[in-house]
Amino acid sequence: MSVPFFGIDRFYKNHSGKILNVLNTVYTKGRLMMGPEIETFEKRISQFCNRKYGVAVGSCTDALFFALKASGIQANDEVFVTSFSFHASGTAILRASAIPVFVDIDPNTLMMDLNDLRKKITAKSKAIIAVHLFGEMMDVDELEKTASKYNLIVIEDAAQTLGSEWNGKKAGSIGTCSCISFDPTKIIGAFGNGGILLTDNSEICNTVSALRNHGNHLASGNLEKLGYNSKMSEAQAALIVYQLNLLPKLISKREKIALLYNENLKDIDQISNLQHCDHGISNFHKYVIKVERRDVLQTHLKERGIQTKIHYPYLIPELKIFRLTDNKIASFTYAQKAKSEVLSLPIYPELTQNEVMEVCKAIKEFFKN
Structure with missing residues (x-):
C-alpha cells in the first residue's frame, strides 16, 4: 500500500465543486487583487484569532519581516529566535538588518528554551520571534513573563498553529504582532501562497498595509516609504475563507x-x-x-x-x-x-x-x- 505524505490532491477531489464555485464567483466579479475578498479574509482571520487588525501579505515570511520593521527593530538590534524551525524564522531577522540570536530548545517540546534565552540577554536585546511548532504552542505564560521582565517585543510566529490555543489564548493573539502562514502544506492553505500579519496596533497595521503595496499608503494615495510587492490575490483569499469554515x-x-x-x-x-x-x-x-x-x-x-x-x-x-x-x-x-x-x-x-x-x-x- 502506498501512503503519501500530503493529501492536497485528495482535498481537491473531495471539495472540487465548491472550490470551483468559489473561484467562479471571484473571477466573474473581475477584481483579482486588493478587493472585497481580501477585506473579508482579513476580517475573518482577525476575528478568529481575537485580533483587531489583519493585513494580508504574500507569505508568512514577508509577514515576519514586516512585523520586525513595523515594530521598530533597527539595524544591529538583537532578536531571539529558536535554532530549530524553518529557516524563514531566522532569515526575516537578517532582512531587517538585525542580529539573530539563536536559542537552544526544550528537548520535550522542541521549542525555544526560555532559560537559555535569558542567559543570552544583552543591552542590545530588543525582541523575540516566538515560534510555535508542529501545531503545539510554546509556553505563552512564561514567554510573556520573560518579555515583560526584559522589555522585549514579542513577534509570534504562528505559521503552523492556526486553531491552536494555550490556556484559552489563541495562536495569532500573542505579542505585538502575529504571523500566520497559508502555504499549501499548512492545516488550511492557499492554492499557491499567502500569509497574514495580525496586530492590535493601528499604526503597525497602517505601516504594514503600505509596506506590502510598494510603500503606497491607500488612504493618502502617496508613496510615503520604500515598500515591497507582497499582495495576496482575491482568489487565494476566498479559498482560505472557504477552508476556515471547515x-x-x-x-x-x-x-x-x-x-x-x-x-x-x-x-x-x-x-x-x-x-x-x-x-x-x-x-x-x-x-x-x-x-x-x-x-x-x-x-x-x-x-x-x-x-x-x-x-x-x-x-x-x-x-x-x-x-x-x-x-x-x-x-x-x-x-x-x-x-x-x-x-x-x-x-x-x-x-x-x-x-x-x-x-x-x-x-x-x-x-x-
Missing part, C-alpha cells in the same frame, strides 16, 4: 489520526512522542516522533511505499548565511539531537484508518526485526 472538522479529523498513532505506537520503547501540553489545544499540523535510528526507519518505510519527512534536517544557525562558527553551532545541544531523531508521519484529514494502520504496522515490523 477548520473545526479538519482539526477533529487530524486529532483522531494522532490518537490512532498514539495508541498503536505507545508500546514501542524506542519511539518517543513530543510532549503535549495539558494547558493547550493542538491543531495537529504535524505528527512527529523521535527515534535514534531515524534514517534507517525512514528508508524502511520508503521501501514499503510510505512517505515521511524530516522537520528539520538542519538547524537554522547551520546555514552558511548566518556565518556561525562550528563551536557556536555545537552549543545547541538539544537542537542538534532533535535534528537527527525527528520523523514526521503522514497526517491529514483524508488519510484513511487503513493507511494509518499500515504505517504503524511497518514501524512495528521495523523494531521487531
Whole structure:
C-alpha cells in the first residue's frame, strides 16, 4: 500500500465543486487583487484569532519581516529566535538588518528554551520571534513573563498553529504582532501562497498595509516609504475563507489520526512522542516522533511505499548565511539531537484508518526485526 505524505490532491477531489464555485464567483466579479475578498479574509482571520487588525501579505515570511520593521527593530538590534524551525524564522531577522540570536530548545517540546534565552540577554536585546511548532504552542505564560521582565517585543510566529490555543489564548493573539502562514502544506492553505500579519496596533497595521503595496499608503494615495510587492490575490483569499469554515472538522479529523498513532505506537520503547501540553489545544499540523535510528526507519518505510519527512534536517544557525562558527553551532545541544531523531508521519484529514494502520504496522515490523 502506498501512503503519501500530503493529501492536497485528495482535498481537491473531495471539495472540487465548491472550490470551483468559489473561484467562479471571484473571477466573474473581475477584481483579482486588493478587493472585497481580501477585506473579508482579513476580517475573518482577525476575528478568529481575537485580533483587531489583519493585513494580508504574500507569505508568512514577508509577514515576519514586516512585523520586525513595523515594530521598530533597527539595524544591529538583537532578536531571539529558536535554532530549530524553518529557516524563514531566522532569515526575516537578517532582512531587517538585525542580529539573530539563536536559542537552544526544550528537548520535550522542541521549542525555544526560555532559560537559555535569558542567559543570552544583552543591552542590545530588543525582541523575540516566538515560534510555535508542529501545531503545539510554546509556553505563552512564561514567554510573556520573560518579555515583560526584559522589555522585549514579542513577534509570534504562528505559521503552523492556526486553531491552536494555550490556556484559552489563541495562536495569532500573542505579542505585538502575529504571523500566520497559508502555504499549501499548512492545516488550511492557499492554492499557491499567502500569509497574514495580525496586530492590535493601528499604526503597525497602517505601516504594514503600505509596506506590502510598494510603500503606497491607500488612504493618502502617496508613496510615503520604500515598500515591497507582497499582495495576496482575491482568489487565494476566498479559498482560505472557504477552508476556515471547515477548520473545526479538519482539526477533529487530524486529532483522531494522532490518537490512532498514539495508541498503536505507545508500546514501542524506542519511539518517543513530543510532549503535549495539558494547558493547550493542538491543531495537529504535524505528527512527529523521535527515534535514534531515524534514517534507517525512514528508508524502511520508503521501501514499503510510505512517505515521511524530516522537520528539520538542519538547524537554522547551520546555514552558511548566518556565518556561525562550528563551536557556536555545537552549543545547541538539544537542537542538534532533535535534528537527527525527528520523523514526521503522514497526517491529514483524508488519510484513511487503513493507511494509518499500515504505517504503524511497518514501524512495528521495523523494531521487531
